[in-house]
Amino acid sequence: MENIAIVTGGDSSEHDISLKSANNIKAILDDSKYKGFLVLIKENNLYVVINKKKIEIDKSDFSFIYQKRKKYFNKVFMALHGPPAENGVLQKYLDKLNIEYSACNSEVSEVTFNKYECNKKLKKLGFLCSKSILINNKNINTENIIEKIPLPFFVKPNTCGSSFGVSKVKFKKQLKKALDTAFNHSNEVIIEKALSGIEIGSGVFFDGKKIIALPLTEIKTKNDFFDFAAKYNGESEEYTPARINNEITQSIKNTSIEVYKKMKLKGICRIDYILENHKPYIIEINTIPGFTNESIIPQQIQAANLDFKEIINLCLANTKN
Structure with a gap:
């Protein structure tokens, strides 16, 4: 044992x-x-x-x-x-x-945890991501930001998860507070163009022989976005499998498998998308997703009629670094 x-x-x-x-x-x-x-x-x-x-x-x-x-x-x-x-x-x-x-190993994790660098690499590999800029100065002229990324946009800590410190900025007067909030969680902040569409979570793992994409989850929240309260306090509705047609579903699953392969991911990962005009834009790669009762991955495993215990066994059987 x-x-x-x-x-x-x-x-x-x-x-x-x-x-x-x-x-x-x-x-x-x-x-x-x-x-x-x-x-x-x-x-x-x-x-x-x-x-x-x-x-x-x-x-x-x-x-x-x-x-x-x-x-x-x-x-x-x-x-x-x-x-x-x-x-x-x-x-x-x-x-x-x-x-x-x-x-994932240290090299991969360093990239995926850095939202800005991860987006850059994904774009280089041919995947769709929202337009973004990186800010490392709290006192930056806010006019310069709005010139580069038009409102509305997201202000996010560049290295933080669970949507901590994230704000959706619709009006110029909201920007200063959003920057202060994000800088409380990271010394770098990413400004990302807000996409309009359906949010999708895609779980993916390696079973020892091939990369498996789990059923997709559609995330619907009454909040401005899928924030901490929506994720963990029940302020969202999640549909697994997602209520999208089979063609788009398969396209997103195939994209997730390609991301997993090309980014050299490992273990159970979750790739989040916004589906805008039938095109899946990657908004985040989560290399250590939540495994709580409220988390998306356990829902997807259940929807796939797979045994969660067996998935954990597979992860532990494929730990070679």
Whole structure:
């Protein structure tokens, strides 16, 4: 039986969501093959949580002492949203110790976590993305922004997830507050042209033989966009499979498979789109998507009549870095 570190926590705004995801993964882990341990990252320290007690992990070899015995982890399942997992920092540490993990490597994660760089790469590969600019100066002249990207547009932290710090700006007077909010979450901000259309989430993973695209989810919210409240507080309606025709559905699935392949993704990922004028524009690649009860990926797995436990088994069977 292999010991699996289900890594969670972190110091970002997504800490609590990460804990929910990790607990769900631990609950469904195949206990005939694996023994799961919650591993909490907090302020650059690592702890394994056993019976609600935190035991410090020796970072030199990713081990811990329990009942006077030294224990090691065989593999890592990534359930930490945001840094240091989604930005690739943790992967560099695990690579040095030759420990396999379920998510993208550090090089890929660095790109996908940086919204602006990810969009640039996707466009270079031939995929559709919304027009965007990068801002790293809080005191920038707002007129210059509006000249480059016409209203309405989104103001987003360049490196943050779960829609924290994101604002939709419809009027010039809203821009200053939106910039301040975004800069509270990241030292760089991306300004992205607002697309008008249906929002679609597309889960995708590798089953050991081929890349599989799960049923699509259509996201409808009463809010201006799919923000944190819509994602986790029930302020949205999600339809899985999405209420779009078969031709467009297959086109988006094929695009997701191509993105997964060309971006060298790994594990379970979610690619989000806005379908504008029947064309799918990629708005985000989420390399460690949520696994909470409210999250999209579990809905898609259920709609595909697949066993969530078996999907986790496949992810852990395909962890070679």
